[in-house]
Amino acid sequence: MPADIPPVPAPGAAGRGALSPPGRQVLSDSVYERIKAMVMDHEIAPGARVGIEALARGLDVSPTPVREALARLEADGLVVKRSLSGYRATELLTQQGVEELFEMRLLLEPRSAALAALNADEAQLDSLEAIQEAMQSHPGPDGPYAAYRDFAALDQRFHETVAHAARRPLLTDAVERLHAHLHIFRLSSLPHADDPTAAEHDRVVRAILRRSPERAAEAMTVHLRRSLERQLARLTQE
Structure with missing residues:
Protein backbone atom coordinates (compact mmCIF):
# COMPACT_ATOMS: atom_id res chain seq x y z
CA MET A 1 0.00 0.00 0.00
CA PRO A 2 1.52 3.37 -0.89
CA ALA A 3 3.12 5.11 2.06
CA ASP A 4 1.74 8.51 1.06
CA ILE A 5 -1.89 7.60 1.72
CA PRO A 6 -2.81 9.23 5.04
CA PRO A 7 -4.57 6.69 7.26
CA VAL A 8 -8.18 6.99 8.37
CA PRO A 9 -7.92 6.19 12.09
CA ALA A 10 -10.28 3.73 13.70
CA PRO A 11 -12.74 5.21 16.22
CA GLY A 12 -10.78 6.15 19.31
CA ALA A 13 -7.45 5.18 17.79
CA ALA A 14 -5.70 8.38 18.80
CA GLY A 15 -6.81 7.97 22.38
CA ARG A 16 -5.68 4.36 22.55
CA GLY A 17 -2.26 5.19 21.16
CA ALA A 18 -1.81 8.06 23.61
CA LEU A 19 -2.69 5.93 26.64
CA SER A 20 -1.11 2.59 25.75
CA PRO A 21 2.61 1.69 25.74
CA PRO A 22 3.84 0.70 22.25
CA GLY A 23 4.17 -3.00 23.07
CA ARG A 24 0.71 -3.24 24.52
CA GLN A 25 -0.77 -1.36 21.57
CA VAL A 26 0.86 -3.74 19.10
CA LEU A 27 -0.62 -6.70 21.00
CA SER A 28 -4.04 -5.03 21.17
CA ASP A 29 -4.03 -4.31 17.43
CA SER A 30 -2.89 -7.86 16.64
CA VAL A 31 -5.65 -9.43 18.74
CA TYR A 32 -8.20 -7.07 17.20
CA GLU A 33 -7.18 -8.07 13.66
CA ARG A 34 -7.21 -11.78 14.49
CA ILE A 35 -10.67 -11.71 16.03
CA LYS A 36 -11.93 -9.44 13.25
CA ALA A 37 -10.72 -11.97 10.67
CA MET A 38 -12.54 -14.74 12.56
CA VAL A 39 -15.78 -12.76 12.41
CA MET A 40 -15.36 -11.69 8.79
CA ASP A 41 -14.59 -15.26 7.65
CA HIS A 42 -17.45 -16.70 9.77
CA GLU A 43 -15.04 -18.75 11.86
CA ILE A 44 -17.11 -17.07 14.54
CA ALA A 45 -20.53 -17.66 13.04
CA PRO A 46 -23.02 -14.79 12.63
CA GLY A 47 -25.11 -14.61 15.79
CA ALA A 48 -22.74 -16.85 17.76
CA ARG A 49 -21.67 -16.03 21.29
CA VAL A 50 -18.14 -14.64 21.55
CA GLY A 51 -16.53 -15.91 24.76
CA ILE A 52 -13.74 -13.74 26.13
CA GLU A 53 -12.03 -16.49 28.13
CA ALA A 54 -12.22 -19.01 25.27
CA LEU A 55 -10.77 -16.49 22.81
CA ALA A 56 -8.00 -15.57 25.23
CA ARG A 57 -7.04 -19.24 25.58
CA GLY A 58 -7.22 -19.83 21.84
CA LEU A 59 -5.07 -16.78 21.05
CA ASP A 60 -2.74 -17.41 24.00
CA VAL A 61 -3.22 -13.95 25.46
CA SER A 62 -4.77 -12.52 28.60
CA PRO A 63 -8.45 -11.50 28.59
CA THR A 64 -7.56 -7.79 28.61
CA PRO A 65 -6.58 -7.37 24.92
CA VAL A 66 -9.56 -9.55 23.97
CA ARG A 67 -11.92 -7.21 25.83
CA GLU A 68 -10.28 -4.22 24.15
CA ALA A 69 -10.62 -5.87 20.74
CA LEU A 70 -14.28 -6.68 21.30
CA ALA A 71 -14.99 -3.08 22.31
CA ARG A 72 -13.45 -1.95 19.01
CA LEU A 73 -15.40 -4.58 17.07
CA GLU A 74 -18.60 -3.39 18.75
CA ALA A 75 -17.83 0.12 17.47
CA ASP A 76 -17.28 -1.45 14.02
CA GLY A 77 -20.72 -3.05 14.16
CA LEU A 78 -19.30 -6.59 13.99
CA VAL A 79 -20.27 -7.67 17.50
CA VAL A 80 -22.98 -6.60 19.91
CA LYS A 81 -22.89 -6.63 23.70
CA ARG A 82 -26.03 -7.77 25.43
CA SER A 83 -26.87 -7.55 29.09
CA LEU A 84 -26.19 -10.80 30.97
CA SER A 85 -25.15 -12.69 27.81
CA GLY A 86 -21.90 -10.96 26.77
CA TYR A 87 -20.83 -10.44 23.19
CA ARG A 88 -22.29 -12.00 20.07
CA ALA A 89 -21.28 -11.68 16.44
CA THR A 90 -23.80 -9.58 14.54
CA GLU A 91 -26.07 -11.31 12.07
CA LEU A 92 -25.41 -10.98 8.35
CA LEU A 93 -27.43 -8.48 6.42
CA THR A 94 -30.58 -9.83 4.86
Whole structure:
Protein backbone atom coordinates (compact mmCIF):
# COMPACT_ATOMS: atom_id res chain seq x y z
CA MET A 1 0.00 0.00 0.00
CA PRO A 2 1.52 3.37 -0.89
CA ALA A 3 3.12 5.11 2.06
CA ASP A 4 1.74 8.51 1.06
CA ILE A 5 -1.89 7.60 1.72
CA PRO A 6 -2.81 9.23 5.04
CA PRO A 7 -4.57 6.69 7.26
CA VAL A 8 -8.18 6.99 8.37
CA PRO A 9 -7.92 6.19 12.09
CA ALA A 10 -10.28 3.73 13.70
CA PRO A 11 -12.74 5.21 16.22
CA GLY A 12 -10.78 6.15 19.31
CA ALA A 13 -7.45 5.18 17.79
CA ALA A 14 -5.70 8.38 18.80
CA GLY A 15 -6.81 7.97 22.38
CA ARG A 16 -5.68 4.36 22.55
CA GLY A 17 -2.26 5.19 21.16
CA ALA A 18 -1.81 8.06 23.61
CA LEU A 19 -2.69 5.93 26.64
CA SER A 20 -1.11 2.59 25.75
CA PRO A 21 2.61 1.69 25.74
CA PRO A 22 3.84 0.70 22.25
CA GLY A 23 4.17 -3.00 23.07
CA ARG A 24 0.71 -3.24 24.52
CA GLN A 25 -0.77 -1.36 21.57
CA VAL A 26 0.86 -3.74 19.10
CA LEU A 27 -0.62 -6.70 21.00
CA SER A 28 -4.04 -5.03 21.17
CA ASP A 29 -4.03 -4.31 17.43
CA SER A 30 -2.89 -7.86 16.64
CA VAL A 31 -5.65 -9.43 18.74
CA TYR A 32 -8.20 -7.07 17.20
CA GLU A 33 -7.18 -8.07 13.66
CA ARG A 34 -7.21 -11.78 14.49
CA ILE A 35 -10.67 -11.71 16.03
CA LYS A 36 -11.93 -9.44 13.25
CA ALA A 37 -10.72 -11.97 10.67
CA MET A 38 -12.54 -14.74 12.56
CA VAL A 39 -15.78 -12.76 12.41
CA MET A 40 -15.36 -11.69 8.79
CA ASP A 41 -14.59 -15.26 7.65
CA HIS A 42 -17.45 -16.70 9.77
CA GLU A 43 -15.04 -18.75 11.86
CA ILE A 44 -17.11 -17.07 14.54
CA ALA A 45 -20.53 -17.66 13.04
CA PRO A 46 -23.02 -14.79 12.63
CA GLY A 47 -25.11 -14.61 15.79
CA ALA A 48 -22.74 -16.85 17.76
CA ARG A 49 -21.67 -16.03 21.29
CA VAL A 50 -18.14 -14.64 21.55
CA GLY A 51 -16.53 -15.91 24.76
CA ILE A 52 -13.74 -13.74 26.13
CA GLU A 53 -12.03 -16.49 28.13
CA ALA A 54 -12.22 -19.01 25.27
CA LEU A 55 -10.77 -16.49 22.81
CA ALA A 56 -8.00 -15.57 25.23
CA ARG A 57 -7.04 -19.24 25.58
CA GLY A 58 -7.22 -19.83 21.84
CA LEU A 59 -5.07 -16.78 21.05
CA ASP A 60 -2.74 -17.41 24.00
CA VAL A 61 -3.22 -13.95 25.46
CA SER A 62 -4.77 -12.52 28.60
CA PRO A 63 -8.45 -11.50 28.59
CA THR A 64 -7.56 -7.79 28.61
CA PRO A 65 -6.58 -7.37 24.92
CA VAL A 66 -9.56 -9.55 23.97
CA ARG A 67 -11.92 -7.21 25.83
CA GLU A 68 -10.28 -4.22 24.15
CA ALA A 69 -10.62 -5.87 20.74
CA LEU A 70 -14.28 -6.68 21.30
CA ALA A 71 -14.99 -3.08 22.31
CA ARG A 72 -13.45 -1.95 19.01
CA LEU A 73 -15.40 -4.58 17.07
CA GLU A 74 -18.60 -3.39 18.75
CA ALA A 75 -17.83 0.12 17.47
CA ASP A 76 -17.28 -1.45 14.02
CA GLY A 77 -20.72 -3.05 14.16
CA LEU A 78 -19.30 -6.59 13.99
CA VAL A 79 -20.27 -7.67 17.50
CA VAL A 80 -22.98 -6.60 19.91
CA LYS A 81 -22.89 -6.63 23.70
CA ARG A 82 -26.03 -7.77 25.43
CA SER A 83 -26.87 -7.55 29.09
CA LEU A 84 -26.19 -10.80 30.97
CA SER A 85 -25.15 -12.69 27.81
CA GLY A 86 -21.90 -10.96 26.77
CA TYR A 87 -20.83 -10.44 23.19
CA ARG A 88 -22.29 -12.00 20.07
CA ALA A 89 -21.28 -11.68 16.44
CA THR A 90 -23.80 -9.58 14.54
CA GLU A 91 -26.07 -11.31 12.07
CA LEU A 92 -25.41 -10.98 8.35
CA LEU A 93 -27.43 -8.48 6.42
CA THR A 94 -30.58 -9.83 4.86
CA GLN A 95 -31.71 -8.67 1.43
CA GLN A 96 -33.85 -6.04 3.15
CA GLY A 97 -30.87 -5.01 5.26
CA VAL A 98 -28.69 -4.60 2.18
CA GLU A 99 -31.37 -2.52 0.46
CA GLU A 100 -31.77 -0.30 3.53
CA LEU A 101 -28.01 0.15 3.87
CA PHE A 102 -27.73 1.32 0.28
CA GLU A 103 -30.82 3.48 0.67
CA MET A 104 -28.96 5.37 3.40
CA ARG A 105 -25.75 5.48 1.37
CA LEU A 106 -27.60 6.89 -1.62
CA LEU A 107 -29.00 9.65 0.57
CA LEU A 108 -25.62 10.56 2.07
CA GLU A 109 -22.74 9.77 -0.24
CA PRO A 110 -23.71 11.51 -3.50
CA ARG A 111 -24.11 14.67 -1.43
CA SER A 112 -20.72 14.16 0.20
CA ALA A 113 -19.14 13.65 -3.23
CA ALA A 114 -20.71 16.86 -4.53
CA LEU A 115 -19.47 18.81 -1.52
CA ALA A 116 -16.03 17.22 -1.84
CA ALA A 117 -15.82 18.55 -5.41
CA LEU A 118 -16.39 22.02 -4.00
CA ASN A 119 -14.43 21.86 -0.75
CA ALA A 120 -11.59 19.31 -0.98
CA ASP A 121 -8.15 20.78 -0.36
CA GLU A 122 -5.04 19.74 -2.28
CA ALA A 123 -3.97 17.20 0.33
CA GLN A 124 -7.36 15.48 0.17
CA LEU A 125 -7.29 15.44 -3.62
CA ASP A 126 -3.83 13.87 -3.48
CA SER A 127 -5.11 11.28 -1.00
CA LEU A 128 -8.03 10.33 -3.23
CA GLU A 129 -5.71 9.89 -6.20
CA ALA A 130 -3.29 7.78 -4.15
CA ILE A 131 -6.06 5.56 -2.79
CA GLN A 132 -7.46 5.14 -6.28
CA GLU A 133 -4.07 4.16 -7.68
CA ALA A 134 -3.62 1.62 -4.89
CA MET A 135 -7.03 0.08 -5.56
CA GLN A 136 -6.34 -0.17 -9.28
CA SER A 137 -3.05 -1.98 -8.67
CA HIS A 138 -4.48 -4.28 -6.00
CA PRO A 139 -5.19 -7.86 -7.12
CA GLY A 140 -8.78 -7.65 -5.91
CA PRO A 141 -10.95 -8.89 -3.05
CA ASP A 142 -10.89 -12.62 -3.73
CA GLY A 143 -10.61 -15.24 -0.99
CA PRO A 144 -10.65 -15.11 2.82
CA TYR A 145 -10.47 -11.89 4.79
CA ALA A 146 -6.68 -12.06 5.16
CA ALA A 147 -6.41 -11.92 1.36
CA TYR A 148 -8.83 -9.04 0.74
CA ARG A 149 -8.29 -7.05 3.97
CA ASP A 150 -6.19 -4.39 2.21
CA PHE A 151 -8.77 -3.97 -0.57
CA ALA A 152 -11.55 -3.62 2.01
CA ALA A 153 -9.47 -1.05 3.91
CA LEU A 154 -8.85 0.92 0.71
CA ASP A 155 -12.57 0.84 -0.08
CA GLN A 156 -13.34 2.19 3.38
CA ARG A 157 -10.66 4.88 3.16
CA PHE A 158 -11.88 6.01 -0.24
CA HIS A 159 -15.45 6.62 0.90
CA GLU A 160 -14.39 8.16 4.21
CA THR A 161 -11.87 10.46 2.50
CA VAL A 162 -14.61 11.70 0.17
CA ALA A 163 -16.82 12.29 3.21
CA HIS A 164 -14.08 14.17 5.09
CA ALA A 165 -13.41 16.31 2.00
CA ALA A 166 -17.06 17.42 2.07
CA ARG A 167 -16.22 19.39 5.23
CA ARG A 168 -19.54 18.62 6.85
CA PRO A 169 -18.77 16.90 10.18
CA LEU A 170 -22.28 15.53 10.75
CA LEU A 171 -22.42 14.13 7.23
CA THR A 172 -18.97 12.60 7.63
CA ASP A 173 -19.96 11.01 10.93
CA ALA A 174 -23.12 9.53 9.39
CA VAL A 175 -21.17 7.99 6.49
CA GLU A 176 -18.58 6.49 8.84
CA ARG A 177 -21.17 5.03 11.20
CA LEU A 178 -22.71 2.93 8.43
CA HIS A 179 -19.57 0.71 8.35
CA ALA A 180 -20.76 -0.27 4.90
CA HIS A 181 -17.50 -1.89 3.80
CA LEU A 182 -17.50 -4.30 6.73
CA HIS A 183 -21.14 -5.31 6.39
CA ILE A 184 -20.85 -5.89 2.66
CA PHE A 185 -17.55 -7.74 2.77
CA ARG A 186 -18.95 -10.03 5.47
CA LEU A 187 -21.46 -11.51 3.03
CA SER A 188 -20.56 -15.10 2.27
CA SER A 189 -20.20 -14.57 -1.48
CA LEU A 190 -17.25 -12.23 -1.97
CA PRO A 191 -16.42 -9.98 -4.91
CA HIS A 192 -13.98 -11.37 -7.46
CA ALA A 193 -10.77 -9.95 -8.87
CA ASP A 194 -12.61 -8.44 -11.85
CA ASP A 195 -14.94 -6.47 -9.56
CA PRO A 196 -15.55 -3.03 -11.17
CA THR A 197 -15.40 -1.09 -7.88
CA ALA A 198 -12.05 0.57 -8.67
CA ALA A 199 -13.21 1.71 -12.10
CA GLU A 200 -16.36 3.19 -10.59
CA HIS A 201 -14.31 4.97 -7.93
CA ASP A 202 -12.12 6.41 -10.67
CA ARG A 203 -15.09 8.23 -12.20
CA VAL A 204 -15.89 9.75 -8.81
CA VAL A 205 -12.30 10.91 -8.36
CA ARG A 206 -12.11 12.46 -11.81
CA ALA A 207 -15.31 14.42 -11.21
CA ILE A 208 -14.03 15.69 -7.85
CA LEU A 209 -10.69 16.68 -9.40
CA ARG A 210 -12.59 18.62 -12.06
CA ARG A 211 -14.50 20.42 -9.29
CA SER A 212 -17.80 19.27 -10.77
CA PRO A 213 -20.32 18.63 -7.96
CA GLU A 214 -23.03 17.44 -10.35
CA ARG A 215 -20.77 14.86 -12.01
CA ALA A 216 -19.34 13.76 -8.67
CA ALA A 217 -22.81 13.16 -7.24
CA GLU A 218 -23.88 11.34 -10.40
CA ALA A 219 -20.75 9.14 -10.43
CA MET A 220 -21.22 8.22 -6.76
CA THR A 221 -24.89 7.46 -7.37
CA VAL A 222 -24.06 5.18 -10.30
CA HIS A 223 -21.36 3.41 -8.25
CA LEU A 224 -23.68 2.78 -5.30
CA ARG A 225 -26.59 1.61 -7.47
CA ARG A 226 -24.37 -0.81 -9.37
CA SER A 227 -22.84 -2.04 -6.13
CA LEU A 228 -26.34 -2.67 -4.78
CA GLU A 229 -27.22 -4.61 -7.93
CA ARG A 230 -24.12 -6.77 -7.49
CA GLN A 231 -24.90 -7.48 -3.86
CA LEU A 232 -28.52 -8.39 -4.57
CA ALA A 233 -27.41 -10.66 -7.41
CA ARG A 234 -25.05 -12.50 -5.05
CA LEU A 235 -27.79 -12.88 -2.46
CA THR A 236 -30.12 -14.27 -5.12
CA GLN A 237 -27.48 -16.79 -6.24
CA GLU A 238 -27.05 -18.00 -2.70
